Every structure is written in structure tokens, then in C-alpha cells.
Amino acid sequence: MGEKVRRKIAGIAVIALAAGILHGSSAAAEAADVHVIPIDPVLTEDPDALLDLYRAGTVRAQLADPTASARCGAAAPGPVPDGEDIVVKLSPAAPFTVGKINPTTWRRPPVADPTWRMGYEGLMWMRPLARRAAMDGQTKSLDALVDQVVSFHAKNPDPKSNSYGWDEGTALRRLETENCLYALTGSEKLRKPIFNDVNVLLGFRYYGPPYAPVHNHGLMANLQIIRAGDHLHRADWTKRASDRLVAEAPLAFSKRGVIWEQASQYQVVNADLWDQAARTLAESPGTGAAVTSIRRSVANARTAFTWMTEPDGKIVQIGDSEKIDGEAANPSRAPRTFRDDQTGWIIGRWSWTDPKTSYYTIRYGPSRRAHGHHDRAGGVTYTAKGVRVLVGPGKYNYDRKNNFYAYQISAQSHNVPIPAKGKAGNGASTVSGSVAQAAAHAWTIKNTVYGTGRAHSRNVNVNRDASRMTVTDKFPKAQLWRQYWHLDPQWRRVSGVKNGKTLVFAHPSGRKLRITTTGAVSGFVKGITRPPAGWHYPSFGNRVQAYEIVIRSTAPTLTTTFTVS
Incomplete structure (x- = not known):
């Protein structure tokens, strides 16, 4: 030295x-x-x-x-x-x-x-x-x-x-x-x-x-290249990385400010990094228009992130996401529903100040990519009366050879239906109908996620006053399908048996969850390792047992209801 x-x-x-x-x-x-x-x-x-x-x-x-x-x-x-x-x-x-x-x-x-x-x-x-x-x-x-x-x-x-x-x-x-x-x-x-x-x-x-x-990763690479260019006085590096930032910024978010990486944690990661990109570009001449546009996109992205924040202050775990702190919204300006057809997000809530308000998400939209999971067949999460009910799997690791990673991204680990011998693919998934009332929201998702021969529709109805979510699935050309449901790890089973139609669970807070179905309960498991079933990943490398409930169809239409009391 x-x-x-x-x-x-x-x-x-x-x-x-x-x-x-x-x-x-x-x-x-x-x-x-x-x-x-x-x-x-x-x-x-x-x-x-x-x-x-x-x-x-x-x-x-x-x-x-x-x-x-x-x-x-x-x-x-x-x-x-x-x-x-x-x-x-x-x-x-x-x-x-x-x-x-x-x-x-x-x-x-x-x-x-x-x-x-x-x-x-x-x-x-x-x-x-x-x-x-x-x-x-x-x-x-x-x-x-x-x-x-x-x-x-x-x-x-x-x-x-x-x-x-x-x-x-x-x-x-x-x-x-x-x-x-x-x-x-x-x-x-x-x-x-x-x-x-x-x-x-x-x-x-x-x-x-x-x-x-x-x-x-590309965004971070450009920021590090600019820094290296400053260190070694390589103006060519700085210019090329800056030009890439300017060109890619308009492609980073949807019009509503949602990232294309299909994960709630990466929403704030990208918002923070693009904010740093704007600060970096602001030091270069001729980038004023790009900086203004990026800052507008970042503001929209932060608004979208507030929607991804549950009433308990932590984020909803969609895609590769840990249960990290969210961001509070301005309740005077926020409506009750958020919908982005470009990226496939529906989010609903009835209050921005009441921690016991009902909150839900529905996934659909473009093919799985980046940090997304196979949740596009109308995958839901649900929170009511201050407790999380239905949750996504979270993020365990990035090891594609690991069985717990395979479970992490699979349809099985999400709150979706799966037809017999069905495999989630890249089929289209869109909103075909919606109704928003003062006390209830209803959405219909139609998709061919499991192939054109297994077209599927899902209706999701959330009732604020009843603290209830009702989900109805139809596979017109499938003779048998199963709904998979994943409870937050804190729920404990109180009653209900296989082949029955009702399950009851208790929460440490004193809340009760009653699940009823027109189908039949095939099983309820947690903590199975070979192959994995019944797991939740609150943070990287951390897995906890949580109920995975499977309900099979017994008629052309299958309806399951979750009521919190």
C-alpha cells in the first residue's frame, strides 16, 4: 500500500x-x-x-x-x-x-x-x-x-x-x-x-x-459502475451506465407504480434504489427530464407499497418476500381498492387507521417472472379483526435445487385451486368482473393458468361487516380439482375432520376462524418435509409449521367460506 x-x-x-x-x-x-x-x-x-x-x-x-x-x-x-x-x-x-x-x-x-x-x-x-x-x-x-x-x-x-x-x-x-x-x-x-x-x-x-x-440487479450494477467510474476516472463507464438508467427507468414500473418482479418486498427495494438512481443522475448535466420522471415513478411506487402494507404494519407476503416493515399511507387520500391490470394486483381494505380492518389481496396478470410465484389463478390473502388468516408462503431461499424453494414458488403453497394433474403455466389471467359496495367487494378472475383445456374462473367476495371471505371456483372441463389454503402459523385447529365440511381454528388473540365448504376436506397438515407441505417462511432461511388445508371438489362448483369472529 x-x-x-x-x-x-x-x-x-x-x-x-x-x-x-x-x-x-x-x-x-x-x-x-x-x-x-x-x-x-x-x-x-x-x-x-x-x-x-x-x-x-x-x-x-x-x-x-x-x-x-x-x-x-x-x-x-x-x-x-x-x-x-x-x-x-x-x-x-x-x-x-x-x-x-x-x-x-x-x-x-x-x-x-x-x-x-x-x-x-x-x-x-x-x-x-x-x-x-x-x-x-x-x-x-x-x-x-x-x-x-x-x-x-x-x-x-x-x-x-x-x-x-x-x-x-x-x-x-x-x-x-x-x-x-x-x-x-x-x-x-x-x-x-x-x-x-x-x-x-x-x-x-x-x-x-x-x-x-x-x-x-441491473439497476444496482449501473449504480456500482458509476461509482467505479468516479473512482477510476472512467467517464465512459459513467456515461454508459447513466444512459442505461435513463433508458430503463420508464420500463421499471407499471402506470400504477408496481414493479414487474411480482413480490411485495421488491416493491420497496426497487423504489429505494430508483430513488438513489435519480439522486445519482441529478449530478449529471442533461438528465433533468429523466430525473423528474423517475421521481414521479418512485412516488407512485411508494404509494403502491403502502397498499402492500397490512393493517398490522408489516407487508403482505406476496412472491419472494419476508415479513418486513411496511409503510403507512395518508388516510385522507387513499381509496379502498387498488387494481393494476398490468402487473396483476388487486388489494382491498376499508380503513387506513383501524388495525382491525379487513384487508385482502388477489393475484392474476402476466406470466410468472423474477421473484414471482405460481399464484396467478386468483391467489388470495386475507386479514380480518386484527389477525392474518390466509397468507402467502414467503421467502425461504433462492436454491432452485432445494425442495423448500420448489414448494415456495409452487401453486401448492398458495391459496389457489389446482386441477387433477394440473401444472401452473403461462396462460392468461384477467379480471372479468367486479362490484365494489360500501361493505363488500366482489371480483371474478378468469384464467388458463393450467392450460386452455383447464380454463378456470374464481369469484372472491369479501364482506367487511361479517368479517368473511367467500371463494367460489369453477373448472368447466375438469372433473376433479382441489383448493389449497394456507393459514397464518398462529392458528390452532379446534375441530373438524377429514371428509367433513367444517373446520374451526383458534388464535392466541382469542379470535376464532370457521371454515365451511360445499366440497369435502381432503386433509389438513403442517410441517411435512418429504415432500414439503404445511410451511410458512416469515424470513429468509426460517421455516415454521402452518396449516395447509386441502379441499376437493364434489360438484361443478366449489365454494369455501372463511369467517372470523
Whole structure:
């Protein structure tokens, strides 16, 4: 590391000491035996973590912590003293030492899970260590981290394909780390690694037009390329990434402000990131019209996100979504129903201030994509009297080889009907009728999600005063079909048997749920593992048992009613 860089780090340490945040004397600091690095929340698109990484630090934050503007995320809790081995533990793999990593693990990582591999090969585990080392003025430790980045690129060069950590997602995460390290050190050793990863994101592996639809990964890639261009004075990078942002912004949201990624959590992720894109573009001449348009879209997106916020203040879990905080609406301006035919969302509620109001969602619309699930055959969620009743599965992981992921995106894990031997596909799904009254809303969804030979219609009627949802399904050309229903994990069965027509459940709040059907109850299970059935995923990697109820048809029309008391 050059003398200029050492002076930069020393300056950070001096300012940090004056600000009272330096973590003790580096000479006296004792390194932890192993730095246990948890899964980075950026990997699961946690909105707060992404903002920490993509939002420029405020003047106040910079004064409180000079490393804030490096956008490295949170610092490691333990010191990273100069001259000592930096030993890292990324569970469930064995610990490894920076500078001594077996290069074969870049191409054959010890863990198969794709999220783990992205964090490992994306060098995301370096960011907390780098920030802590910079805060403590440990220049040699920063040297070691920079050298490990250089070693990765030397011993695992770009194969010009998506293999070995050279897909767009992993290259993006690596560029985030390299930008963090460059902001902390200014090391010229990082120039070639940054060039390599920018090259991936400017080429055919880019997750965006013309290679793929607009997606949050492409948006993040452009923001990181602009930052890299600023670091290395590459105006060509900055211009190309800025031009892509301007061109793609009109394609990011529907007219109502809903993203095309079909997941409620990604609604706020995209709104936040496009807000940062507008702030970034505002610094470039000639982008005024684009910035104004983006800010208008972001405002619409935030309004749509308030609709995706349940009465309990958390979001409704649609698509790959965790049960995160939502956003309150302005009750004086918000109506009672929201409908977006472009993206396939219906949302209804009767109050924006009463936590016990009824709330529901219905899914239809375009083919499944991005973070969406097979819920387009009129998949519903329902909340009444302050408790969630019918829920979506949530987000467990992104491992396509994992059975719990397969369950996560399947029609079976949603509140939809499935015909015998039916498989959800890309058939059309539209609203064919609707009625909105003061105390009740009714919607009819017609679709060919299961194929043209299994055309289906679903009528959903929600009654505010009765705290009741009634769902009627018809498959004119199918002799047998089943409705799948998924209760919030807090419900406990009180009564009801297989082949019956009534089930009763109790909630810890004291509420009761009565389910009646014109069909017959085939079963009610929870916590089955092979194959998965009866699970809910409130957060990434976390699964809890929850009732999955299956009701079979016994006549051409099947109606099931949910009443909360």
C-alpha cells in the first residue's frame, strides 16, 4: 500500500479517534480467534441493508464516522489487527485465512447453496472486515484484504461465462466490495479487479435490456459502475451506465407504480434504489427530464407499497418476500381498492387507521417472472379483526435445487385451486368482473393458468361487516380439482375432520376462524418435509409449521367460506 493511501487511512483513524468511535488502541487490541461473518442481508435484498450500501452518507454520518461514505455496510464487531492472520468463518464451511485461501475453492466452493456461494465468491465477507480495519487504522490488514481480491482475479480469471463466480450477480457483489475497498484505501492494485467486474456488467451477462427485462440487479450494477467510474476516472463507464438508467427507468414500473418482479418486498427495494438512481443522475448535466420522471415513478411506487402494507404494519407476503416493515399511507387520500391490470394486483381494505380492518389481496396478470410465484389463478390473502388468516408462503431461499424453494414458488403453497394433474403455466389471467359496495367487494378472475383445456374462473367476495371471505371456483372441463389454503402459523385447529365440511381454528388473540365448504376436506397438515407441505417462511432461511388445508371438489362448483369472529 502506497504512502498516499497510508496517509488516507491514518487520517480516517485520527478523525475517528476525535469522533470517539475508534475501537481502542490497535496495539492493545486482541483479534478474535475467528471472524464469524453472518449471511449478508444485502444477499437477501433487505431494504435497510441495501440503502446502507447504496445511499451516500450524510454530512452528519460522515462526521460521526469517517468510514460511512465508503458504503461498506456495518463494521465487524471484532478488531482486525495488523500482522495477525485474518481468519474467517462463513457457516457452514470450515474457517479460512485471508491470503491462504485454497484457489480451487473459487471454482469448487465447499458449500453448494447459491446464496452462500454468491457471498463467498462475491467477497462480500470482506466489507465488514475492511471497514473495521479502516476505523482502527490497520493499514496492513487492509493490505491483506486488497491482496486477496487481486489473488482471486489472478487465480480465478473470467471464463467469459457464468461459471466460477462470474455470473452477473456475483460480479455485482464483488464490485460492491471492490468499491468499498477503493473508497477506504485508494489502492491502485484494485484497478484491474474493478475493470474485470465492470466488464462483466457491461457485457452480455448484464441483467437488463437487451438481454433480460429490467431488474433490480441491473439497476444496482449501473449504480456500482458509476461509482467505479468516479473512482477510476472512467467517464465512459459513467456515461454508459447513466444512459442505461435513463433508458430503463420508464420500463421499471407499471402506470400504477408496481414493479414487474411480482413480490411485495421488491416493491420497496426497487423504489429505494430508483430513488438513489435519480439522486445519482441529478449530478449529471442533461438528465433533468429523466430525473423528474423517475421521481414521479418512485412516488407512485411508494404509494403502491403502502397498499402492500397490512393493517398490522408489516407487508403482505406476496412472491419472494419476508415479513418486513411496511409503510403507512395518508388516510385522507387513499381509496379502498387498488387494481393494476398490468402487473396483476388487486388489494382491498376499508380503513387506513383501524388495525382491525379487513384487508385482502388477489393475484392474476402476466406470466410468472423474477421473484414471482405460481399464484396467478386468483391467489388470495386475507386479514380480518386484527389477525392474518390466509397468507402467502414467503421467502425461504433462492436454491432452485432445494425442495423448500420448489414448494415456495409452487401453486401448492398458495391459496389457489389446482386441477387433477394440473401444472401452473403461462396462460392468461384477467379480471372479468367486479362490484365494489360500501361493505363488500366482489371480483371474478378468469384464467388458463393450467392450460386452455383447464380454463378456470374464481369469484372472491369479501364482506367487511361479517368479517368473511367467500371463494367460489369453477373448472368447466375438469372433473376433479382441489383448493389449497394456507393459514397464518398462529392458528390452532379446534375441530373438524377429514371428509367433513367444517373446520374451526383458534388464535392466541382469542379470535376464532370457521371454515365451511360445499366440497369435502381432503386433509389438513403442517410441517411435512418429504415432500414439503404445511410451511410458512416469515424470513429468509426460517421455516415454521402452518396449516395447509386441502379441499376437493364434489360438484361443478366449489365454494369455501372463511369467517372470523
